[in-house]
Amino acid sequence: MTSVIRAELARLLRRRTLVAIAAGSLLFSVIATLSVFSSAQASGPRSRRGGTTLAALTDAGGGTEAFAVGASFVGFLVFVTFIALVATEFSGGTYRALLLRQPHRVRLIVGKLAGALLVAAAAIGLAEVCTLTVSVLVAPTRDVATAGWFSLAGVGAAARDYATVFAGVAGWAIFGTALAVVFRSAPLALGVGFAWAGPFENIIVDSWDAGFRVFPGQVLGSLIRGGSAELGIGRAAFTALVYTGVAAVGTLLLVSRRDVTA
Amino acid sequence: MTKTTASSAPALSVTGLTKRYGARTVVDDFDMELPAGVVAGFVGPNGAGKTTTMAMLLGLVRPTAGAGHVLGSSIDDPAAYLDRVGALIETPAFYPALSGAENLRMFATVGRYDATPIPALLDTVGLAGRGGDRYRDYSLGMKQRLGIAAALLGDPELLILDEPANGLDPEGVREMRSLVGDLAGTGRTVLVSSHDLSEVEQVCDWLVLIDTGRSLYQGPARDLLGGPAHGLVVVAQRPEDHLALFDLLTARGDDVAPEHGRLVVKVNGSDVGDLAATVNRAAFDAGIVLTELSPQRTTLEDHYLSMVHGGAR
Numbered sequence: 001m002t003s004v005i006r007a008e009l010a011r012l013l014r015r016r017t018l019v020a021i022a023a024g025s026l027l028f029s030v031i032a033t034l035s036v037f038s039s040a041q042a043s044g045p046r047s048r049r050g051g052t053t054l055a056a057l058t059d060a061g062g063g064t065e066a067f068a069v070g071a072s073f074v075g076f077l078v079f080v081t082f083i084a085l086v087a088t089e090f091s092g093g094t095y096r097a098l099l100l101r102q103p104h105r106v107r108l109i110v111g112k113l114a115g116a117l118l119v120a121a122a123a124i125g126l127a128e129v130c131t132l133t134v135s136v137l138v139a140p141t142r143d144v145a146t147a148g149w150f151s152l153a154g155v156g157a158a159a160r161d162y163a164t165v166f167a168g169v170a171g172w173a174i175f176g177t178a179l180a181v182v183f184r185s186a187p188l189a190l191g192v193g194f195a196w197a198g199p200f201e202n203i204i205v206d207s208w209d210a211g212f213r214v215f216p217g218q219v220l221g222s223l224i225r226g227g228s229a230e231l232g233i234g235r236a237a238f239t240a241l242v243y244t245g246v247a248a249v250g251t252l253l254l255v256s257r258r259d260v261t262a
Numbered sequence: 263m264t265k266t267t268a269s270s271a272p273a274l275s276v277t278g279l280t281k282r283y284g285a286r287t288v289v290d291d292f293d294m295e296l297p298a299g300v301v302a303g304f305v306g307p308n309g310a311g312k313t314t315t316m317a318m319l320l321g322l323v324r325p326t327a328g329a330g331h332v333l334g335s336s337i338d339d340p341a342a343y344l345d346r347v348g349a350l351i352e353t354p355a356f357y358p359a360l361s362g363a364e365n366l367r368m369f370a371t372v373g374r375y376d377a378t379p380i381p382a383l384l385d386t387v388g389l390a391g392r393g394g395d396r397y398r399d400y401s402l403g404m405k406q407r408l409g410i411a412a413a414l415l416g417d418p419e420l421l422i423l424d425e426p427a428n429g430l431d432p433e434g435v436r437e438m439r440s441l442v443g444d445l446a447g448t449g450r451t452v453l454v455s456s457h458d459l460s461e462v463e464q465v466c467d468w469l470v471l472i473d474t475g476r477s478l479y480q481g482p483a484r485d486l487l488g489g490p491a492h493g494l495v496v497v498a499q500r501p502e503d504h505l506a507l508f509d510l511l512t513a514r515g516d517d518v519a520p521e522h523g524r525l526v527v528k529v530n531g532s533d534v535g536d537l538a539a540t541v542n543r544a545a546f547d548a549g550i551v552l553t554e555l556s557p558q559r560t561t562l563e564d565h566y567l568s569m570v571h572g573g574a575r
Contacts, residue, residue, distance in 0.1 A: 007371040010364075011357060093355025096322060097412070100349050101373030103321050103341040108372075260322040 004102055004111025005118070012119045021123045029130035032070025037138045054144060061157030061226075063149030067131035071124075071165040072225040075172045075217070076197050078120070082176030083193050085116060087186035096260050105255050113177055117170055124166055128158065161226060164233070168224030171244045175216060178247040181254055216243045273298040273420050273451035274319060276330030276337070281314050281323060281475075288314045290475035292328070296453060296468065298419075301446040303462030303483070304455035305562070306472035307570055312455040313352060315472070316424050320349050333419055345373065348418035350426055354409030358398035362389055362408050365397055366415065375416040383411040387441060403434035410441060421445060423454040427461065439465060463487065463562040471569055478569045486565055491534040491557030494527040496541060499551040507550050514544060526558060 040054045052065050059065075089095040089112070102108045132149070139146050148154055176193065183189040197217040205211035205218060212218045212230035219231065219239045227233030275295040281288045289311040296302050306312050317323040319332055321340025335342035356365040363380055370377040384393040387407040392400070400408065406426055413421055427438040439461045445452055446465055453470075456462050462469070469486055471478040479486060498507045501523075508525055511518045517528035529537060534557045545552050 003374050004372055007368045010371065011360065011368055014359075016359075092358075093353060094357060096351070097355040098369070098372055099322060100320060100344060100347075100351070101369050101375075101415075103344045259317075259324060261317070 001104075001107040001111040001114070004098075004108055005115040008112050008115025009118060012116065017119075021119070022126065025123060025127040025130050028070060028074065028127050029067070029134045033066040033131055033134040033138050036066035036069050037135070037142050037144070040142060054142060057139070057142070057144045058148065059157075060148040060151055060153035061161065062144065063132045063135055063146065063154055064128055064158045064161040066135050067128045068161045068165060068224065068226050070131065071127070071168070072221045075168055075220050075224055078169050078172040079176045079197055079217075080190060080193055082116065082173045083180050083189045084186055086112075086177045086180035087184065087189045090180065090184035091186055099260060106252050109177070109181070109252070109255050113173065117173055120169055120173065121166055124162065124169060128162055128165075132158070164226045164237075165224050167237070167240070168220045171216075171220045171223065171240050174244045174247050174251070175220075178251040181251045213239070216240075219243065271298060271334065272296055272331075273300075274330065274332045274453070276315075276319070276328060279315065279318060279328035279330060280326045281311075281318060282326045288475055289318070289325075292472070292475060292477055294470055294477060294480055296451060296470075298451050299449060300468035301442075301452040301466050302454070302468035302470055303466035304453055304470045304472065305459065305462055305566060306455075306478075308457075310472045311475035312472060313424055314475075316349070316351055316422050316453070316455065319422060320344065320347070320351060322351070345416060346419045347422060348413030348415065348420070349422040349424075350406075350409040350413045351422070351424040353428075354405045354412075356397045356405070356408065356412075359396060361394050361396055362400065362404075362411075363393035365408065366393075366412060369412050370415050373416060379417075380411075380415075383414050386414065386444075387411045388437065403430050403437065406430060406434070406438065407441070410445075414445075419450055421450055421452045421454075423452065425455050425457065427456060427458055435461070459562045459566055469562070471566065473570045479565070483562075487560070487562060490529070491559050492529055493558035494529060494534060494537050494541065495554055495556045495558050496525045496527060496545075496552060497523075497554035498545070499553045503550045506548065507545060510544060510548050510550070511541065514540075516541070524554065529557075 036052055037057070040052050040057055042054055052069055056062060057065050095108075098108055099105065136146055179189045179193050180186075183192065201211065201215045201217045205215065209230065212222065212228070213235070219236055222228045222231040222236040223233070223240045227236055272295045277293050279289055279292040292311065292315060294315075304312050304316075314323060318325050319330070319337060321337070321344065325337070330337040333343040333346050357368070360368065363384065366380045366383065367377050370380065381390070381393070384390050387410050389404060389407055389411065392404060397405070397408070410423070410426060413423065423442070426442065427435045430438060435458060439458070442452070442454055442461070443465050454466070463483070467483050468481070469483045470480040496507065496511070498504050504523075504525070508518055508520065511525065511527060517530060519526050519528075527537065527541060538555050538557075542552060542555055
């Protein structure tokens, strides 16, 4: 499987991709930080729907608060990116061609996912560092103290934010891969993914609060955020683990048993 | 081009291979055995089951029934032999944003092959100067050749090529025929499916004919194509002598039939050389000059059409 990971890294880590990741991380950090700091209320609960509070920004974890909040809204982007990446492998025939070189189907699909997630992990790290830097620059405009951000507790909070964001991104990646494997067609998989994680979930949760605790997209959003008023981090992590576990097992069963005809 | 070096152990063999999709049977109780070292042409009409059979040999499609071995290992365990098999199945598939050489390096990495020979492979398939170009900028012929280069990674013992000349223009078809011919001279076993019967006839020393998923013929090409001449083609220099020549030969008791502006005399068990000599002498005595006097043998196309359509054409 390491050979598949190395090949995937070689494919993804090209100059154009690296520039796009760097630019995307910077853009994300600026937008997320400005949005979070400008919308921060004096107090109130942390909601999946709402922003954060000035008190939370002043806490030890305030330095990466914008990163966590912002990341909860880009999960959908990760979702469609993985759908497109994997489904294109099926519809373009590269999956079939690679199977002739790596006949262990599970190793191939897991290796490709792992390679892409390694790139995602680096991008997440870069985005967190960028967001922290922009936050330091923006903090004085809202009279937010930054001393606690660089304490031991601050570093711990940053690590926790990184872990939850990565876990959530990995969850979106697994869902995206599952959808791509089921449909094996980028337009079809993207259409279903857009419809589900876009309008469907968000329209339903507008009138059904329990949807925040049930729908996969909402659960992953809460996980990335480090928990919300509607769904605590523990339950979010557990529910996400169950959902992604089921999706992963189903995907691997499908991959290993289905004929490759495209 | 004929280079049969068949050894005792077959390169691949399948018995009773069957693939059904619901009620539709694509490959039906198919048997095939390829001696090592042959260049085998896999011939059949569209939908005959060629690609599905190849996909089963390559572990992409699971057989509904049947068994088989490739390079000594069961087709139930493709991982045991695929590192010694190179294949191009259906259309070539590569990453459009990567160059030809980068694509080959990626495939070499996945298969744990040495990437050192990649420049030589690109040279072999005629892409030496274009290896750095993006795949998306390649012509169809270049894509097919890159597919052959990818199949050659790891110096495989067995090559399985699914219609490598498909979609190419006449020049591309000729180049591909030449390339497959070159591969045939390297001693490896090659199984190549094709619609170009003249290509198969020229390049292959072993034939496998398939229709509706069933085997029609398999064996040495010479057994099918190398039979004695069944006719003698006779053409008079002057068109106005055509009828006189027909009457002359008919009067001699020959079985003659006009065919596309020429006459074909059936050999009927006699020696074609002796027949040609007597026909030539009779025409000369009658003052008729002949411009063609050649034996007529059954071509692969004749056999193919006869077997596939039951002689309907």
